[in-house]
Amino acid sequence: MDIHEIFRLTRRDFLTSTASGLGALAFASMLKADGLLAQGTPLTAKIPLTPKPPHFGSKANACIFIFMEGAPSQMDLFDPKPKLNELHGQKLPESLVKEVRFAFIQKDSAVIMGSPRKFSRHGQSGMELSDLLPHLGSCADEIALIRSMHTDQFNHHPGQLMMNCGVATFGRPTIGAWLNYGLGSVCQNLPGYVVLTAGRGTSGGASLWSSGFLPSNYAGVLFRNQGDPVLNLSNPPGITPEMQHLGLDAIMDLNKLRLKTVADPEIASRISAYELAFRMQTAAPELMDLSGESRQTLDRYGVDRPDPPLKADRGGGPGQYRAFARNCLLARRLVERGVRFINIYHASWDHHSNLNAELTFNAGMADQPIAALVKDLKQRGLLDTTMVIWGSEFGRTPLGENRIGREPNTGRDHHPFAFSLWMAGGGIKGGQVIGETDEIGWSIVKDPIHINDFHATILHLFGLDHERLTYRFQGRDFRLTDVAGKVVEKLLA
Numbered sequence: 001m002d003i004h005e006i007f008r009l010t011r012r013d014f015l016t017s018t019a020s021g022l023g024a025l026a027f028a029s030m031l032k033a034d035g036l037l038a039q040g041t042p043l044t045a046k047i048p049l050t051p052k053p054p055h056f057g058s059k060a061n062a063c064i065f066i067f068m069e070g071a072p073s074q075m076d077l078f079d080p081k082p083k084l085n086e087l088h089g090q091k092l093p094e095s096l097v098k099e100v101r102f103a104f105i106q107k108d109s110a111v112i113m114g115s116p117r118k119f120s121r122h123g124q125s126g127m128e129l130s131d132l133l134p135h136l137g138s139c140a141d142e143i144a145l146i147r148s149m150h151t152d153q154f155n156h157h158p159g160q161l162m163m164n165c166g167v168a169t170f171g172r173p174t175i176g177a178w179l180n181y182g183l184g185s186v187c188q189n190l191p192g193y194v195v196l197t198a199g200r201g202t203s204g205g206a207s208l209w210s211s212g213f214l215p216s217n218y219a220g221v222l223f224r225n226q227g228d229p230v231l232n233l234s235n236p237p238g239i240t241p242e243m244q245h246l247g248l249d250a251i252m253d254l255n256k257l258r259l260k261t262v263a264d265p266e267i268a269s270r271i272s273a274y275e276l277a278f279r280m281q282t283a284a285p286e287l288m289d290l291s292g293e294s295r296q297t298l299d300r301y302g303v304d305r306p307d308p309p310l311k312a313d314r315g316g317g318p319g320q321y322r323a324f325a326r327n328c329l330l331a332r333r334l335v336e337r338g339v340r341f342i343n344i345y346h347a348s349w350d351h352h353s354n355l356n357a358e359l360t361f362n363a364g365m366a367d368q369p370i371a372a373l374v375k376d377l378k379q380r381g382l383l384d385t386t387m388v389i390w391g392s393e394f395g396r397t398p399l400g401e402n403r404i405g406r407e408p409n410t411g412r413d414h415h416p417f418a419f420s421l422w423m424a425g426g427g428i429k430g431g432q433v434i435g436e437t438d439e440i441g442w443s444i445v446k447d448p449i450h451i452n453d454f455h456a457t458i459l460h461l462f463g464l465d466h467e468r469l470t471y472r473f474q475g476r477d478f479r480l481t482d483v484a485g486k487v488v489e490k491l492l493a
Contacts, residue, residue, distance in 0.1 A: 049192055049217055051184040054463025059427025059493070061385040063179070063458065064331045064342045066370060068362075069160065069202040070314075070350030071419070073115075073396040073412055075441045076359055077130045078420035079147045080119040083439040084398055088114035092399065096442065103155060103414045104352060104403040112440065113400030113409050116356060125431035132363035135371035141431040142374055142383065142424045144491055148435020148444045151394050151451050154416045156350065159393030160204040165212070166455050166480045173212035173471075175455060176341035178480045179462060180218045182469045187338035189283035191221040194339050196327040199316035199347035209343060213473040220343060223284075223330075287333055290326075301325045301372045310361045314348050321365050328369035332376050335386050349392065352401050353411040374424055387426025387461065395419025398440045418444045421454070427461040429493040452485035460487045 075081045089111050097107055118131045123140035136143075153159040158168035165172040173181070176193040185192030195209045202208060209220025258264075290298065298304065305321040316323075324346055331342045346366065351358050370390065377383040394416040400409030418437045424430055436446035456466040459480065466485050470477040 049180065049185040051186050052182065054183060055465045055468055056463050058461065058463030059385065060387045060425075060458075060461040062335045062340055062342070062382075063176075063387040063389065063426065063462075064335065064344065064373070065175070065389045065391065066328075066344045066366075067160075067163075067202075067208075067346070068349045068366070068390065068392045069199070069204075069345055070156065070348035071159075071392045071394050071396060071414060072349045072362070073351060073355060073359060074147070074418075074420035075396070075398060076115050076117045076355070077133060077363065078145060078422070079437060079441055080117075080128050080130075081115070081398065081437075081439065081441045084112060084441070085114035087112045087440065092442075101154065102397070104401055105397065105399055105413045106402050106404065109402050109408075110399045111402075111409065112398055113412065123431060125433075127431070127433060130363070132360060133367050135367045139371050139374045139424065142378065143422045143430050144424065144428050145420065145422045145433045146435055146449055146454075146491075147418075147420050147433060147437055148447050148449050149391075149395075149419050149421045149451070149454065150444060150448055151416045151419075154394065154414045156203040156393060156414075157207075159414075159416070160202065160208055162451055163391060163393050164204070164208045165210075166452060166485075167482050170207060171210075171212050172478070173214045173218065173480070174209055174220065175458065175480060176209065176220050176343060177211040177214050177218040178459070178469060179341050179464075181214050181471065182459075182464045183340065183462065185338070185340055187340070190287065190334065190337055190339055192340045193218065193220040193343075194334055194341075195220040195222045195343045195345065196330060197222070197345045197347075198320055198323040198327055199345070200314070202345050202347045208345070213478070214471060220341075283337070287330070287337065290329065293329070297329070297376070300376070301329045302368045303329060305368075308361065308364065310357060314350065314354075314358055315362050315365070316347070320346075324365050325369040325372075328373045332373055332380075332382075335377070335382055336380075351396070351411045352403065352413065353406055355411040377425060383425040385426060387428065387458065388424045389421070389458075390423075391421040392419070395441075398442055418442065423491065427493050428491055432490070434488070434490050447490070449488055450484065452481040453488050455480050456485035457488045457491050461492070 075084060091111050097110070100107075119128045120131065120137070121128055122137035125141050127137075127140040127143065127145060129137045129140065151159060151162055153162045153168050161170070161172070162168045164174045166175075180192040193209070206222070209222070211217070211219035290303070302325040303322060305325060307318055307321045324344075327344045331344055334342050346362075349359075349362055370388075374383065374388055377386050377388070394414055395418060396412035397415040399413065401411045401413045402408040418441060434447055435444060435449060437443065438445050459466045459469060466479060466481045466487075470479045472478075
């Protein structure tokens, strides 16, 4: 090497040069510091998803987070408010709404809207649930119902980012990504984080299952609920297994050469992704094939249910009852195969109008298969270690929406100050209601729980200290709970 070549060497060239031998050591050291390289793991191994021990003993091994995008009306499903009917048509005191920012409500003419729903008590706990949720009522003693959730965001995409990422900004990892980063994956042939969708699509899109600044291995992998779960997973006609193998070997060699040259962790992620995709060609079709499930199981989930008639498209196109039920059954099958985190998204529950008819449609779609999922997990001995969550980005107002140009008071606007969410399994103490809102559901009067507290509690049950689970990015240690969050002891079994 002449003097000119020496001067052209960059710091990275020096660190990654095989002559010095420091490149591999430096790269491995950085990966170990970030918790990405287990002791004794070779540089070319599938580093990112190697199983890792928790900070302390865990109760949960897997999580199924059922996200009802758009925000279900809590006072029509989970938080009965008889006072709403007494005050129907009356205005709220100006002092209550003066400083409040609404998405669409016109403050000057807004009035309270009652609810036609009837609530009844279920289980030994006597939990009150809406008449739209009869199947879920049979699971009441497994559920911890939180009526005192609150958030900082009142519009959908920021609210969805907040609920999934802990902050309302782009580029942050979601809770599924954080869990797989902290614990790795025991599943060799499927991703550690799988996303299933139904309905018309979420406001947040792929930002809701992003790995953010974490390596891309930790991002959620979007599965379709029929056919090839991932597009282009099957070989095209004329491509034999031998041809595929030779092609992948060539790509692997090129990726390893590039990794050796630039030491970019994303190349290691790419290598791992190719290997996983190859293994998924066998595992994924078997996952999607429900022919081995009994007719009793399929009927319990409602996999073959037709949609009832509804003149609205907010909940998605035709076939939503079947699609959502199939997603719930697939979630159980994913847990059985070792997948750490499963998101089920359904959009939309954003009922600014036509609330009574459309909420009835959506609740009918969700109630039976979710209850079947909870019972199925329990029957198979999986509920103790599998957390099931029903949640959304925020709640709905006790006021009827009076948007200009629409028939007034047939729906509800966005409400971040108080909403409901429930959890079951995975170390959650079921059969209880936590938190309380005032007589019209406007604000919280007992046990407020912020989204950062909710996330801290989930991590705790997976054996992770939310203050210790960090990732250094741009000179700062980031975490899921940002700079807040406390474990909600009442939720713990």
